[in-house]
Amino acid sequence: MAAQEGAAGTTNQAARVRYGDVDDSNFALRGRAVPLLAGLLALLVAFVAVCLYLRWSCGRRRARRDHEASSSSAAASPVPGLDADAINGLPVTLYSPPASSPARSTAAKKGGDGGEEERRRQEAAAAVECSICISALVAGEKVKALPPCGHCFHPECVDAWLRSQPSCPLCRTLLLPAAVVANGGEPPV
Structure with a gap:
């Protein structure tokens, strides 16, 4: 059992990391890194500012166009009706009812078979x-x-x-x- 504790103790010590042992040189910014990061941050801020300005500008333009369209349609609309x-x-x-033409009525009187058709035309004209x-x-x-x-x-x-x-x-x-x-x-x- 003591052998197991000793083996476990060595693995625990290897897994422990002391903050004093960590080399901070990996996180340090040297040379051109500082201006590069500052430039990227400035570019991001400028991009957000341009997006917000465009959103505000388009909203104003749309509101103005809607206002002009409503006022011009009210002015240009025709008279709603007659007084x-x-x-x-x-x-x-x-x-x-409209009278049937004389040519049709004389044709209907002469020919007996056309009288039924003429009567239907007169009823349709009367309706x-x-x-x-x-x-x-x-x-x-x-x-x-x-x-x-x-x-x-x-x-x-x-x-x-x-x-x-x-x-x-x-x-x-x-x-x-x-x-x-x-x-x-x-x-x-």
Whole structure:
């Protein structure tokens, strides 16, 4: 047992390191190492500073661009809709279905087999719809025919549309000049 303790004691002594025995010359900075490390540290600080500046600059530029875009779109946006006078100035008429052409009706009278087709065409022409509320326009019903394009709609349907949009709901023809002429006024400045 004593032999084992002695052998263990020698291994413990070899594994122990005294700080006085360590040579600090391996960690010492000599010659060009000090300026090199100082230069690398300065380069790292400069890189971080440039990155922070670019982040700040891009953020300001983006904020300025968003502000300019919102202010220019508000200034350049078209009129949101027509005013009440322009809407009331549009003509209201009684709806009458489009008449079939005389050539078709005479051909239908002469040939007995074409009469069924002609009747279907007349029913299709009579079943014209208000494209806003998707209900049929009935003969004798009040409709508003828009002057530039001639499309017909129920007055209450098209009035609600024209308060928000200055165009025909079907073909998107602008109605601003037509509404001004219908009112007998001058175009807005």
